[in-house]
Amino acid sequence: MTFSMNQKVLFKHCDPAGIVFYPRYFEMINDCVEAFFAECGTPFEVLLKSAGVPTVQIAATFTAPSRHGDQLVLALDVLRIGASSLDLEINADADAGAARRFTANSTLVYLGVAGRPTKWPDALRLSFTSHLRSTP
Template sequence: MRFVMPQKVKFKHCDPAGIVFYPRYFEMINDCVEAFFDEALECPFEDLHQDGGVPTAEISVQFTAPSGHGDRLELALRCTRLGRSSLGLETEATCGGQRRFIATSTLVWIDGNGKSTPWPDPIRAKLDGWVQRAAA
């Protein structure tokens, strides 16, 4: 099971050559993660970040084709593993069926002091469902 977020490539995402400047992809990935927490987990970042957060502890991206101004990307997020306080994600961006990048990342649930802490039970249960469905 995947969480899908559309993303039109805007002028602000592009370099002078009209293609996406690679750091902008990291913003898109984070936007997709934020939308996933808000829409799929019903845990919006504005609530979550009041006394903790989910920083990215690790990220790796393979860029496979450029994207240009006006392209309509589809970012598909998949939960790959759930740890005590960590979450493995895979985010793939495609346009017209062509892969533009694939990213793997690890998020960590932290408390207000910046220490990793176990996922709250309600969020863990929802994440576990996403991991199980992604594996099926």
Template sequence: MRFTMPQKVKFKHCDPAGIVFYPRYFEMINDCVEAFFDEGLEVPFEEVHRNGGVPTAEISVQFTAPSRHGDRLELSLTPTRLGRSSLGIRTEATCDGERRFVATSTLVLIDGQGKSTPWPDHLRAKLRGWIQQAAA
């Protein structure tokens, strides 16, 4: 099972050559993570950040084709592994079936002092459900 989010490529995403400037993809990935928490897990991201946060601890991206102003991307997020306080995710962007990038990353739940902290039971259960459905 994967979470999907549409993303139209806007002028603000593009460099003077008219293609997405690669740091903007990282913003899109983070927007997808935030939407996943809000819509997929039904836990508002701002609630998670009230007394801590979920920073990206590691990310690797393979860019496979350029995206241009006006393209309509589909970002797909799949949780891949769940640790005590970490979450592995895979995010892929496609446009009309053509892959534009694929990213793997690790998020870490932290407390208000910036230290890793275990996922709360209700959130762990929801994340585990997504991972189990993705593996099925």
């Protein structure tokens, strides 16, 4: 099941040319990941008291510009659940899915209190499984 988050493009996201300044997309991606973890039952404000989930790899392809006022839908799929890592794909579309704006692939790693990779807690791993993209 794909996790989706709506994002209106705000003035703060745009550069003087009136389009989204690409680093703002990475902030939107992080907002989507944070909302995803909350949906999975572990909001960041709880998780970050005893652990961390840094992004250790990210790649993005930008396919069309977004402008102030555009309504985007960020769709997050889990591609792979490792012992302590999580591979995600996030697609952002506008116009009810008719216009892809970007695709991003990232890897997160769960770090324990010692700052070392640690196995995902069972409850969180189970929540991720419900968002795992099935392969055709």
